[in-house]
Amino acid sequence: MLRRPLVPIAIAFAVGVLLAAVSGVSIWVLLVVLVLGFLAAIFWRAQVLAVMIAATFIGAVRYQSYSMLPADDVSRFIYMRPAAVIGRVANDADIRSDRATLVLDVMALRVDGQIKPADGLILISCEMPSDDPDWRPPDYGSIIEVRARVREPGGGANPGTFSYRDYLARQRIYATARVYKPKQQILIFSGRRANPIIELAISARHLFEKSIASHMPSEESAVVTSMVLGSYVKLSDKLMSNFQRTGTLHLLAASGFNCAVLVAVFGFILMKVFKLPRKFAALVLMALVVFYMLIVGAKPSIVRATVMAGLVLLAWILEKPADPLNLLFAAAIAILIFKPTDLFDVGFQLSFSATLALIVILPLIVEFVRRLRKNAGSGKSFTERAAGKVILGICDAAAVTTAAAIATVPISAQYFNYISLVSIPANAVVAAAVLPLFCAGLFMPILSPIPIVGDLTVFVGSISAKVVVSTINWFGGMRYSSVNVPSPGTLILVGYYILLAVLVKYGYERIFQKQ
DSSP states (O other): OSSSSSHHHHHHHHHHHHHHHHHHHHHHHHHHHHHHHHHHHTTTTTTHHHHHHHHHHHHHHHHHHHHOOOBGGGGGGGGGGGEEEEEOOOOEEEEEEEEEEEEEEEEEEEETTTEEEEEEEEEEEEEEOOOTTTTOOOTTEEEEEEOOOOEOOOOOOTTOOOOHHHHHTTTEEEEEEESSSSHHEEEEEEEEEHHHHHHHHHHHHHHHHHHHHSSOOOOHHHHHHHHOOOOOOTTTTHHHHHHHHHGGGGGGGGHHHHHHHHHHHHHHHIIIIIIIOHHHHHHHHHHHHHHHHHHHHHOOHHHHHHHHHHHHHHHHHTTTOHHHHHHHHHHHHHHHHHHGGGGGOOHHHHHHHHHHHHHHHHHHHHHHHHHHHHHHTTOOOOOHHHHHHHHHHHOOOHHHHHHHHHHHHHHHHHHEEEESSSSSHHHHHHHHHHHHHHHHHHHHHHHHHTHHHHHHHHHHHHHHHHHHHHHHHHTTSSSEEEOOOOOOOHHHHHHHHHHHHHHHHHHHHTTTOOO
16 A cells, blocks of 8 residues: 555545535436446456545545435425524624624424424524623523524625635535524523533633733734634734735634644643653643634634644554654545535635645755755855845745745635735744744733733733734735735646646655755
8 A cells, every 4th residue: 555545545535525516416326436436446456546436435425414404404494484493502602893693503493383393503693782782692502592584595696706605504504594683582591501521612712812802902912812712803804904915814723833832832841840651641632632622613724733633642652653744634534524515615725735835845945945055154255154044044934934825825816816925024024923922822811810920921922912913014004915816717726736746746856866
């Protein structure tokens, strides 16, 4: 078998998901073709091909089963015009200045004065009451009745544009309801149905938000909260726009960086301070990373990072080498098995492509910079050597961003119709402030009550956040910090990544095989 067997298996599984989603062919026809291909591969003893066809088959079946609408899903009763929806609040409400959204796990509908059992999820959008600024949506786990009209989500205005209906469908939400007077339209019953671990994670999230907001100015606290919790809700429209224009929005997405810092910091504390055995510490770290994912929310980037971190720690326990490429594709398989529609989520695509670039493209850039450094050190004059080292220092700082940008720029152009022209310098400058900013926000709830130590933590977080905000606003305020572009389309995207793969292969053959 191959040295990295999970790579072709993950690709084949994703192809199966893609075929089932976009082929338009009956799933049964597709499955028959795949079964015949599998049998043919077995007959001709093509083991790798047989495994890949089997993975494609499983991917197609998994997508079909995930996308199948239950017979009692709430969306099937829209035509009955139910007067109310009864269910359990399934998430921590997303509260904005003028509205709040929450997901309801439906238990029943009120139709013509009768209770009709139902299932599925519905997205509830609530207008925040202007006469009661202290009103808050029902907590996670609450059993409520929402007296509002059930509707079908709206689609994209034009073909090829963002479709809210498709976005919700990827989360298995096929119905929505709007509440204009929540105090009159929402009835909260006694009793709760909540997972205690998720409740604890939500409480921890609120603790982070309150602690950071109480110790820092609003703009800086919004940046710290976003980086620690991976949420953009508290960012002002201007700052959010500048993060997008500078190509630095990924810094606020909870991802592999967050997990790596958690593992490094708490690994040191567990093994060096508390002297825990290595394997037991790894188990504790696995639980900690999973709990952090629950605090942040199961977004594709943090789920991928959590799976990869868990596999690295498992390899650490088993004392086995961990191949980064295998781990990445193992994470992709795990995510797509659990939620195959994430294949079409821009967050999954950006996170996966950026991480793949760091594994595959970054070593080429680092080696190229190393050779430049070697040549720069041979300058005859002090000025030449100094200038060369300054330039190479900037190149080192920008190497990670450059690798990620090479892989993600086409995806950004496809979905967001812009390309940042200042992404590399902006990321290189901001990168130095990211680690102290994240660590300060992470430990602020614990350290802030402690004299001197708490003040120092808040000071580091505030200064780091000010550096980030000032840098982002300066680069984002440039007239040509980004340019608008049309979506390149599927054929151009495929051609780009094929060409990139060829160039990467050539680079490895040229640089590494000659060493």
